[in-house]
Amino acid sequence: MRTVWNAVAFVAVVNLLTIVIAAGWLYRTGRLDRDRIEAVREIFRRPVAETEADRLAEQDAAARDAAAAELEVGWSPVPVTNLDAADAMERFRDLGRVANDRLGRDAEAIVARIEATYRERAAELAALRAGIEADQARLDEINARAEDADFQQTVLDLAEMKLDTAFAIVRVWLEEGRRTLVVDVLHAIDADRRSALLGEFVDIGRDGVAADLQLALRERTALEAASTEPADADSTDSRPSTRSGTANGRLDA
16 A cells, blocks of 8 residues: 555646646747736636526626617607607517517526526435435345355355465456455454455555555445444344344445
């Protein structure tokens, strides 16, 4: 883990120095100032859909204002009192049409903004629902393996066999795409054996695999803890727990 941390820290420091040097060069050559930084920040502050809707609304409003101004200029030199009744009525009708057009365009811009917001929220909700379903499927898999005698025997065999042999089996599982099985086995064996197997990856230069498995183990532990909280809160003396060491709760959909 120390080697992984040193590598990550070195890359982070190099990136930070690169950013600082680039920013200094831009500032010294007059290509960067406070106004440009604020302009860039303003660009990324709001979603593209919302900014586009505001721009269209402003363009429509400007066009309607210009049309109304032209109409006012055309009619203003002529006193209303000198117009015939028909001309006065036509003028008011024109003004009414301009006002109605402006209100209609404003309403369309508002509706477009609401629809864009709805689509964003719907996408977020769909992603959240997919995450909950994935977590529930993972919990079902964990609980099924906890009750599987073959899985328990596999854990015992890996704990008792030679380290090289156990590590070779784990590598084969990973190459076959059975990552969740590896994570569940590592979670089930004792801490010393788990550390030894992860250390084998580091010894052969596969630090990234070891780090990924460590992260997966932490996520599995967190998932189990989150799934057992509702069950612990609702437990009563009439329904005592008959299992230990296994996540039996389910996520609320």
